[in-house]
Amino acid sequence: MWETMRTKRLYINTMGCQMNVYDSDQIRNRLASLGYVPVDAPEGADLIIVNTCAIRDKAEQKAFSFLGRLAPLKTVKPDLIIGIGGCVAQQEGRKILSRMPYVDLVFGTHAIARLPRTIERISATRCRVVDVALSEGVEAEDFVSGPLVTSDVSAFVTIMRGCDNYCTYCVVPYVRGRESSRAPDAILDEIRHLVNHGVREVTLLGQNVNSYGLKEGLPGFDQLLEQVNRVEGLARIRFTTSHPKDLSDALMHAFGRLEKLCPHIHLPVQSGSDVVLKRMNRRYSSGQYLEKVARLRQIRPEMAITSDIIVGFPGESEQDFAATLELIRQVRFDSLFAFIYSDRPNAPAVRFDGKIAEAVKKERLQRVLAFQERITAQKHQAMIGDVHLVLVDGPSKHPSSTADSPPSDGQSEPGQWAGRTGGNKIVHFAGEGQAGAPNQILTGRMMPIMIERAMAHSLWGRPVPDPRASAVEGEPLCCIKPAWPV
Numbered sequence: 001m002w003e004t005m006r007t008k009r010l011y012i013n014t015m016g017c018q019m020n021v022y023d024s025d026q027i028r029n030r031l032a033s034l035g036y037v038p039v040d041a042p043e044g045a046d047l048i049i050v051n052t053c054a055i056r057d058k059a060e061q062k063a064f065s066f067l068g069r070l071a072p073l074k075t076v077k078p079d080l081i082i083g084i085g086g087c088v089a090q091q092e093g094r095k096i097l098s099r100m101p102y103v104d105l106v107f108g109t110h111a112i113a114r115l116p117r118t119i120e121r122i123s124a125t126r127c128r129v130v131d132v133a134l135s136e137g138v139e140a141e142d143f144v145s146g147p148l149v150t151s152d153v154s155a156f157v158t159i160m161r162g163c164d165n166y167c168t169y170c171v172v173p174y175v176r177g178r179e180s181s182r183a184p185d186a187i188l189d190e191i192r193h194l195v196n197h198g199v200r201e202v203t204l205l206g207q208n209v210n211s212y213g214l215k216e217g218l219p220g221f222d223q224l225l226e227q228v229n230r231v232e233g234l235a236r237i238r239f240t241t242s243h244p245k246d247l248s249d250a251l252m253h254a255f256g257r258l259e260k261l262c263p264h265i266h267l268p269v270q271s272g273s274d275v276v277l278k279r280m281n282r283r284y285s286s287g288q289y290l291e292k293v294a295r296l297r298q299i300r301p302e303m304a305i306t307s308d309i310i311v312g313f314p315g316e317s318e319q320d321f322a323a324t325l326e327l328i329r330q331v332r333f334d335s336l337f338a339f340i341y342s343d344r345p346n347a348p349a350v351r352f353d354g355k356i357a358e359a360v361k362k363e364r365l366q367r368v369l370a371f372q373e374r375i376t377a378q379k380h381q382a383m384i385g386d387v388h389l390v391l392v393d394g395p396s397k398h399p400s401s402t403a404d405s406p407p408s409d410g411q412s413e414p415g416q417w418a419g420r421t422g423g424n425k426i427v428h429f430a431g432e433g434q435a436g437a438p439n440q441i442l443t444g445r446m447m448p449i450m451i452e453r454a455m456a457h458s459l460w461g462r463p464v465p466d467p468r469a470s471a472v473e474g475e476p477l478c479c480i481k482p483a484w485p486v
């Protein structure tokens, strides 16, 4: 008994998307019951877990290169347990054990609930384990609300997992399994638990949140949002990711109705060419996408829209690529994530002809990024003089040498803070309280900030008196309503 409850050090390296960030928190919470406490470095840890991402080839290579660097640690500390989890583990399974003899455990995306038992077994017997079974639905016990290990203002909450869309470039349906949704009560309980621990903003996570609950006959996503909106003490709601084909009228109207729902949507378009969209199996046209964007802006004019683009999908001609630039020109996204297409095992596009040369893909990526950079800069400039409600995340962490430093003598000043607008723009400002300890004075507060300066990836502003004279501190405030300048 003493042996299992002895304090042990756990190091987790989390790669990839917010789902993995959430999963790593679940892993920490579960392993706390075995006496594992998180540490910041792999050296000296008793258990190392690498939570991997397989979405693009580059991410997978990064995971293997990190794992390669762990081999010497095992030589120094033979009782160290090394586990690899997440999407690469799910995809490669047993193959990892033969490729890396020092890895003790390969566990898939649905194996987290079983992890404590698996680790106990490995500790007791030093056996090597592969656990990559995928289940059909989600069970309540697949998720735990453990003691919070972060003091964050903002937290992720997984509301569904898996994906049934089968976009032809994408590995997710193969590594995260079939789409399945959590029951609303479990989600609401988790959010209340987070709020009781000081969290003020939640981001609801799923590969395609718009189809939340459809399979299970649960209330739809807009109804779930309505219930989350009623959680006392919660200030802001965000969600990601949305599939444009499933973006319903009801959800669009939720943006006009729910005061805590931030005016921001991440709506990956992937391409502006209808031919490419068809080959990607996205099941919408560029025209339908533009219509949804227009509708969203009609309902909530200050709506920030961000997106994902893939360049160099097999068969993408110069004309197809020009259509993507044209769509970007028309939408004027607030920001974009652009990726070079890479073949993924299992995804059908591996077998598509018309593969694009690396040099062409790189050149297209640069063109997309440069184009978007100009749009973002213009949008940031246009915000100067406006007042935005900013939810303060904590002291600013910007290095003084970046282009995003606030206007100063180049030093990182004490008393500088960072937060986000409802539209998810990062704002730095100088405020009361020192950025060194004790520094919790502004963290978690919703502050009106006048934007004074625009930088490439963020904004700089100054706190102004709260014009909402009737506002009560602690009252849920999300973002600027139409009466405010936006």
Ligand code: 5AD
Pocket (backbone or CB within 6 Å): 055, 056, 169, 170, 171, 268, 270, 308, 309, 310, 339, 340, 341, 342, 343, 344
């Ligand atoms: N190659 C490049 N980008 C990809 N994405 C998904 N699969 C691939 C791939 N094989 C991108 C998409 C998706 C984002 C999370 O990653 O743009 O929206």
Ligand code: SF4
Pocket (backbone or CB within 6 Å): 163, 164, 165, 166, 167, 170, 171, 172, 173, 207, 208, 243
């Ligand atoms: Fe992948 Fe498409 Fe599912 Fe998104 S919707 S996770 S891109 S298959």
